[in-house]
Amino acid sequence: MEAINYNQQELMVVNAARLLKDHDTVFVGVGIPNLACNLAMRTHAPNLQMIYEAGVIGAQPSRLPLSIGDPSLVTGSTSVCSMYDIFTLYLQRGNVDVGFLGGAQIDQFGNINATVIGDYQNPKVRLPGSGGSMEIAAWANRCYIITPHQKRRFPARVDFHTSIGFLTGGNARTSTGVRGGGPQAVVTNLGILKPDENGELVLAAIHPGVNFEDAQANTGWALKKSADCQPTSPPDREELRILREELDPGRIYI
Amino acid sequence: MTKLCALHEAVTRFISDGNLIYASGFTHLIPFAAGHEIIRQGFKDLVLARATPDLIYDQMVAAGCARKIIFSYMGNPGVGSLRRMRAAIEGGKLDWEEYSHFSMISRLQAGASGLPFMPMNPTGAQDLAEQNPNYRQLQDPYTGADVVVVPPLIPDVAIVHVQRADVNGNAHVWGILGEQRLAAFASQHVILTAEEIVDEAVIRSDPNRTLIPGMVVDAVCHVPFCAHPSYTQGYHDRDNEFYLAWDEISKTEESVQDYLDEWVYGISDRAAYWEKLGPKVHQRLQAGERLSEPVNYGDY
Secondary structure (H helix, E strand, O other): OOOOOOOHHHHHHHHHHHHOOOOOEEEOOOOHHHHHHHHHHHOOOOOOEEEEOOOEEOOOOOOOOOOOOOHHHHOOOOEEOOHHHHHHHHHHOOOOOEEEEOOOEEOOOOOEEOOEEEOOOOEEEEOOOOOOHHHHHHHOOEEEEEOOOOHHHOEOOOOOOOEOOOOOOOOOOHHHOOOOOOEEEEEOOOEEEEEOOOOOEEEEEEOOOOOHHHHHHOOEOOOOEEEEEEEOOOOOHHHHHHHHHHHOOOOOOO | OOOEOOHHHHHHHHOOOOOEEEEOOOOEOOOHHHHHHHHHOOOOOEEEEOOOOHHHHHHHHHOOOEEEEEEOOOEEOOOEEOHHHHHHHHOOOOEEEEOOHHHHHHHHHHHHHOOOOEEEOOOOOOHHHHHOOOOEEEEOOOOOOEEEEEOOOOOOEEEEEEEEEOOOOOEEOOOOOOOHHHHHHHOOEEEEEEEEEOOHHHHHOOHHHEEEOHHHOOEEEEOOOOOOOOEEOOOEOOOHHHHHHHHHHOOOHHHHHHHHHHHHHOOOOHHHHHHHHOHHHHHHOEOOOOOOOOOOOOOO
């Protein structure tokens, strides 16, 4: 069979889309997560519902939204509410199945730093900060992270807990009383990390042509491989066609 | 009594050096024209609060208006970093007070509701609370569970841009609603800017769409295209090209100064700014038309 070419962004979008289920309500950001949701809706999850922290529910954007508050998210959506309502009635109340998170650093237990590199009061690099992520990470039923796999992005410990994964592992997360299940997968260009029973991120799947050693070399802790670690299926023709022709023809994110 | 006045008069009358200002709008309806007017009038030592400071506060910080910012996400939305604000913080030249979006908005909710604090469920993320003493923890008196609380935010002045208002300040808003309503109710004074000033009968034809009532509004200013380069739903699109351009402009203090000289100090008001943008930009930002179905309120 003829090999299908794809780039690393396409690989990450396709694998993230496959994690979404039909009827999921997804708290979504712009860029790669937005593409993953739209791809899932056009393939196996036609009843997926996208909601945005700007207060838009059931968005059906006619173009690729370029910011979290793009006007195309509103036109044709099922509902628009205030920011206070989106964070209380939807997220805090438990009406969000999936949240997408991102950050400069993700650690061994899925904690995320999107706030600062170095000391908080005397920042070496000042990052954007939490936005909605502190609450999404705590209260969405499941969280997914999509990020390139680089050692500087995967330290053993984050400099700052902008949002929590499993803290120090074990029952540390559940003892805080947060309602959500925490990060369930980190999709990278090398594979997919998932938490083990202790909350530690382990290599659960590996992309075609990637070795375990590649993943270890780009991870800042002694990476474990799950017993059932499988290769991922490469993106198929239909997934790539939808991405390239329908969702991002201008190749802004892919 | 009409509250209608020019934006420069409203800014002069209601804003003072050192004030806590909330220019509202979550990516939508951001009152850039008011920010530019504040820069032109040379206000100093302002405390600038916004969930997303956006380009409007990056420009005000670069122009030397601010002593401190209060925020929950400091980025150029969809583009990257707010370079001037980030440089000011990393250089130790700007104080800051930081929240998550939800706790920032909860502060406004407390301020707008006249409550001493707002409770929130814990998030397990302690590091920000350790840096910001406004985060406190209480015990739920009913269940004994931990509850996080934040105090009210009561700005001296909120600036709120809307699609249409009457001369009393009753305002219709649609599209992304952000924190507009909370900012208006939380603040001591409200400057309302509107794309259109309409007859009171237009407001009364659709009272469910009135998010901000005239009773909390001090000044009503007719400022079409106030929100450029952000947008006003149904009136004009977001100017993403400018958001990208600002990423370049804001790389150096010199190029920012050139921008401010040309587009803020060198301009008298928003009408002149919009004209200077030119017909190509106007064309590019046209919103098109997608009308909602009318509803029947009943003839009672």
